[in-house]
Amino acid sequence: MADSPARQRDRSATEASIVEAGEHILLRDGFPGLNVQTLAAQAGCDRKLVYRYFDGVDGVVERIAARACAELVRSLDSVPRVEHEGLRGFARESLTAWVAALRASPLTLRLMAWALVESSPLLNRIESDRSAVLQAWMRERRPRLKTAPGGDAVALNAVLLAAVQHLALSASARPGLGGVALDDDGWARIEAALDRLLVAFPD
Template identity: 75%
Template sequence: MAESPIRMRSRPATEALIVEAGERILLRDGFPGLNVQTLAAEAGCDRKLVYRYFDGTDGVVDRIAGRAHAALTASLASIPQVETASLRTFARISLLTWLAALRASPLSLRLMAWALVEDSDLLRRIESDRAAVLQTWMRERRPRLRVPPEGDPVALNAVLLAAVQALALSADRRGAVAGLTLDAEGWSRAEAALDRLLVAFPD
């Protein structure tokens, strides 16, 4: 008697099916719909395999996050390097590049949204790893610019980065934020507003 298709799958193939199932569930239903039962049903495998191969849902989420971070890294790497002697210009390029990378990665946005409403060691690590993706890119691209002694550029950058990420999340979930519709015209207005805020950085 021939083995069932599930039994004939190799472990790597079954793992890939489970991770892909997790991505579909996360994109379609959000994090509340992600559990061992839905993963197994979506992947067409026994629930025991989710525990055996991933030690439960967290292991699958960890793998999904790794794939999302790899996509962000590739997106950032595709942006040509621009030589600049202006800290303001570099900040602008970095923020808009990160915004574009996030908007191109729905999985990253779903994971970010999850971390806003729940707290766990896993989600904190995912957040830290995502931040490291941007920090690595900036460290490799940043020109040798002197940070001015006055002001607090670190805090300013954190505030602007939080705003950019909120824009990406709002565009993904609602298409608008605080009365600003995030269509082509809205994005142009948001970019112009960012330029006005960036005057706090030295040119």
């Protein structure tokens, strides 16, 4: 027997409350504070509903991660399209667009920080899904660019990508890193430094 429309609405509202509670706890307390008891208390519902609707905390985290990925997609899609003639300009656009998307998504940064200190099939899947968001955007934006025959542009891009992701993570936890303040002026310095580093890419 199917649920009545009223019951479906109640379930949808409770699910939304639990997911919002999870986001609030994750942003306020970090992942150590996220458990069935705190979710239920924050959402104002019975703990049984967390299991019934999400099969426990992992189901809530999956829903949070999906919403965080959607934030990244919206941020990346808002970047104006530019036709680049070489990899250098495209690499700069990709790196700056990605770090801007990360900085605009505190939930993503919390999930990334969690994955740095704990490994699980769920967190590995979330990391893979996040990476797929950037890879899909990059493939769509550079359909006609080819990797130069000399050097390893892919590995260099991976190193720079790891660097900007670490900077974005650091900015969510401390005011500076390596002598550079992670404020607006500091990010302008970081972008200028990226320009210097990207000379290794063909123009």
